[in-house]
Amino acid sequence: MSKILDLIGVFSLLSVLAVGGGAAVLPEMKKLTEGEHHWVTESQFVHIYSLGQLAPGPNMLMVAVIGQYVAGWAGALAALAAFLLPATALTWGVGRLWERLAGWPWLDAIQRGLGPVSIGLALSGAITVAKAAVFNITTLLLAVAVLAILLIRHVNPAYLILASGVLGALLLR
Amino acid sequence: MVNKPAAPVHVGVADIFSTFLLIGATSFGGGVVAYLRENLVGGRKWLDDEEFVQVMEISQTLPGLNATNMSVIIGDRLAGVPGAVAALVGMVVPGTLLMLALGVLYASHGNSPGATAVLGGVAAGAAGLLTATVLQLGRKVVGSAADVVLVAVTCAAISALHLSLVTTLLIIGPLAVWWYRPRRARAPAGS
Numbered sequence: 001m002s003k004i005l006d007l008i009g010v011f012s013l014l015s016v017l018a019v020g021g022g023a024a025v026l027p028e029m030k031k032l033t034e035g036e037h038h039w040v041t042e043s044q045f046v047h048i049y050s051l052g053q054l055a056p057g058p059n060m061l062m063v064a065v066i067g068q069y070v071a072g073w074a075g076a077l078a079a080l081a082a083f084l085l086p087a088t089a090l091t092w093g094v095g096r097l098w099e100r101l102a103g104w105p106w107l108d109a110i111q112r113g114l115g116p117v118s119i120g121l122a123l124s125g126a127i128t129v130a131k132a133a134v135f136n137i138t139t140l141l142l143a144v145a146v147l148a149i150l151l152i153r154h155v156n157p158a159y160l161i162l163a164s165g166v167l168g169a170l171l172l173r
Numbered sequence: 174m175v176n177k178p179a180a181p182v183h184v185g186v187a188d189i190f191s192t193f194l195l196i197g198a199t200s201f202g203g204g205v206v207a208y209l210r211e212n213l214v215g216g217r218k219w220l221d222d223e224e225f226v227q228v229m230e231i232s233q234t235l236p237g238l239n240a241t242n243m244s245v246i247i248g249d250r251l252a253g254v255p256g257a258v259a260a261l262v263g264m265v266v267p268g269t270l271l272m273l274a275l276g277v278l279y280a281s282h283g284n285s286p287g288a289t290a291v292l293g294g295v296a297a298g299a300a301g302l303l304t305a306t307v308l309q310l311g312r313k314v315v316g317s318a319a320d321v322v323l324v325a326v327t328c329a330a331i332s333a334l335h336l337s338l339v340t341t342l343l344i345i346g347p348l349a350v351w352w353y354r355p356r357r358a359r360a361p362a363g364s
Binding site: 022119128134 | 297315319332355
């Protein structure tokens with residue numbers, strides 16, 4: 001039971017801190033789940049995150065797998081609910097008030113100020129994933145190839161992730 | 174600023190659930206927003222483009238995942254709280270089930286040399302994908318030298334100084350908002 005409460009504590013905090021989306025909290029999520037609670041190792045964390053890119057829907061549903069490792073099916077549900085509900089409840093409430101907020105002069109300041117902050121956080125998330133995922137020349141080339149393809153062409157990233165897995169099977173043995 | 178057009182559409186909760194379930198099951202490769210727009214604005218005409226953009230703006234301003242935030246607002250506008258719940262659950266159930274199945278496989282076979290090689294490749298690809306996403310978003314959001322400084326300082330606080338996310342947001346968030354504070358160009362307009 002205390003593990004369920006820990007999961008709820010960690011993921012509900014991350015939920016309300018996810019400014020600009022899930023990538024913003026990746027460094028903190030790794031710190032809390034790997035460093036502080038020892039629920040997963042660094043390579044498990046990055047593997048679970050990466051597998052999450054293969055699932056349809058929002059790409060942070062991987063939190064359910066961390067919960068699953070800690071406390072089975074109840075853990076999966078607790079982590080997922082804690083990660084989704086605080087932020088969605090807040091959004092629901094503010095969404096209803098939005099028409100009234102629309103003329104508030106500080107709203108524009110909040111949006112323009114938090115925009116670059118959220119990019120900085122997401123960049124930190126990318127650094128966290130890259131540091132764990134890139135460990136030799138092959139993984140570096142794979143990551144750079146996927147990055148380059150996505151910057152120049154409109155390809156469904158799921159195909160590139162699958163292709164990366166196939167290339168990994170061939171090249172990383 | 175945004176005028177809400179016409180009367181909102183009323184849709185049954187079961188219809189909302191099945192529609193979001195379908196989007197949740199088919200939106201591979203991230204970019205759920207594009208799938209939402211295609212299905213809800215294009216296919217079903219539950220919202221018009223202007224409403225959709227507003228929903229996106231609200232979702233991006235508030236913390237949390239864009240896909241789930243947008244689902245909740247759209248569900249709520251279509252059928253109140255039951256609609257919001259139906260949209261949220263529909264959006265996350267398919268992907269969660271797939272993730273949990275992958276999680277079980279990973280727990281049982283994740284340490285085999287073959288799986289480690291596949292996962293090594295998948296993780297490298299995911300690193301490239303996330304970097305591309307950040308660069309593409311950054312191109313849209315970052316428009317001034319001050320923005321570049323805010324991106325760099327925020328990233329350095331987390332990745333170089335290893336400050337906690339709470340500390341980083343409490344220090345940089347208010348500074349960033351203050352930088353873009355409302356200026357009194359015209360006469361102060363009360364409140």
